Amino acid sequence: MRLDFDRGTILLREPPAGLELADVPGVRWDPRVGAHRAPARLAYPIAAELRRRGVRIAGLPGPALGPPSGVRPPELRPYQEAALAAWRLGGRRGVVVLPTGSGKTRIALAAIAATRTACLCLVPTRALLEQWLAALRAVGADPVGRFGDGERVLAPVTVATFASAYRHMPAIGDRFGLLVVDEAHHFGRAAAPNGLLGSQDDALEMSIAPLRLGLTATPPPAGAAAARLAALVGPVVFERSVGDLAGRYLAPFERITWSLALEADERREYDALRDVYRRAWRAFQGSHLGASWEDFLHHAARTDDGRRGIAAWRRARRLLAFPHRKREALALLLARHRAQRTLVFTADNDTAYRIAREQLVMPLTCDVGRREREAALGRFRAGTLRALVSAQVLNEGLDVPDADVGIVVGGRHGEREHVQRIGRLLRPGAGKQATVYELVVPQSGDARDAERRWGRLAPPSRPAA
Numbered sequence: 001m002r003l004d005f006d007r008g009t010i011l012l013r014e015p016p017a018g019l020e021l022a023d024v025p026g027v028r029w030d031p032r033v034g035a036h037r038a039p040a041r042l043a044y045p046i047a048a049e050l051r052r053r054g055v056r057i058a059g060l061p062g063p064a065l066g067p068p069s070g071v072r073p074p075e076l077r078p079y080q081e082a083a084l085a086a087w088r089l090g091g092r093r094g095v096v097v098l099p100t101g102s103g104k105t106r107i108a109l110a111a112i113a114a115t116r117t118a119c120l121c122l123v124p125t126r127a128l129l130e131q132w133l134a135a136l137r138a139v140g141a142d143p144v145g146r147f148g149d150g151e152r153v154l155a156p157v158t159v160a161t162f163a164s165a166y167r168h169m170p171a172i173g174d175r176f177g178l179l180v181v182d183e184a185h186h187f188g189r190a191a192a193p194n195g196l197l198g199s200q201d202d203a204l205e206m207s208i209a210p211l212r213l214g215l216t217a218t219p220p221p222a223g224a225a226a227a228r229l230a231a232l233v234g235p236v237v238f239e240r241s242v243g244d245l246a247g248r249y250l251a252p253f254e255r256i257t258w259s260l261a262l263e264a265d266e267r268r269e270y271d272a273l274r275d276v277y278r279r280a281w282r283a284f285q286g287s288h289l290g291a292s293w294e295d296f297l298h299h300a301a302r303t304d305d306g307r308r309g310i311a312a313w314r315r316a317r318r319l320l321a322f323p324h325r326k327r328e329a330l331a332l333l334l335a336r337h338r339a340q341r342t343l344v345f346t347a348d349n350d351t352a353y354r355i356a357r358e359q360l361v362m363p364l365t366c367d368v369g370r371r372e373r374e375a376a377l378g379r380f381r382a383g384t385l386r387a388l389v390s391a392q393v394l395n396e397g398l399d400v401p402d403a404d405v406g407i408v409v410g411g412r413h414g415e416r417e418h419v420q421r422i423g424r425l426l427r428p429g430a431g432k433q434a435t436v437y438e439l440v441v442p443q444s445g446d447a448r449d450a451e452r453r454w455g456r457l458a459p460p461s462r463p464a465a
Contacts, residue, residue, distance in 0.1 A: 008206025100423020280309020
């Protein structure tokens, strides 16, 4: 029988008489074409299962593009070699977990050079698309294809944004034998109901590539998302934390926590807002045992008390984002480190813009265009611009120049965001010691969030001088 690629799926054609296909995992009957169908991702596992049952496979889609030529394997550090070896031992499927700044891209370049099969690299942003194109050209890949930012060019090594891959995989899903998925934690977050397609994960479902390498600094915790990512890319095959690499392969760093109490009027307002929120939350919990925060948000939108509770929660978060004493502390720290390159991280764009206006610091937000952003990063790299402030743009993806000081004014997304942020400071340099200040309001959700964020990577903290 034949397995034919068809718009991101596999059609199982001409099965021998008596073969029962309904019990093959992932296979469904498609009455529109009178044949069984499965996601393209399962092409090779299905072929293996059919051969196990004694079925001869007369046709199986393979990578339609030839292998890349001229790709030189980069030199690897010992932990990078170990990661590549672990991936090979895992059947050349799996996720490598390493901190930001530790050279995950080099592991992927080595995998591309070693496997010598057509490769599609998936990235979340256009900024990362450009960085991957530059990295591939630096090791001799020529030509390099690109899907994204209005371009559609195929080559034996191609880089595509997640969005472009989602749109075009029905046409190119049979072209590549290796998928490299950068920032792989973006996948597997929410499986579509009943296994149906319809989410970003489809970009991986619609590729026949049997070899898959995921890269991330922040894998999902054990649970449905981790299991889904393991099905799409493979399980975690290698993991090292910031603590494992700091001091030898990453710059050592010191965490300094400044506890900054609210002013009396701020504390009264915060406590009043928290009381309104807590009443709404407790009322919901009383009638919805075991419900989640997301369940509460959906329910609260339908009642007056719920809406008041959510509004109070948001106002309390805004108050904690940049109260009076955080403003004073930030001004002091920027003055203290005015000769060093400094990154300031905030919880939201409004705070980033307030800091930009008050301290004359360049903001990098989603509103800043690529040319302006690249010009600012170039000035930061050259040392003519000493500080940048951002809510999310610096968290992931951008190749931020070397910085010595980080000031965390606030955060929103917990441990994953924090690992990405701190990684921006840890590129090694001769004699470099990075410093991370965290501005925290005690006796608040701000303080609890701060301690949780440091769970995976923080060395012991010391009180501020």
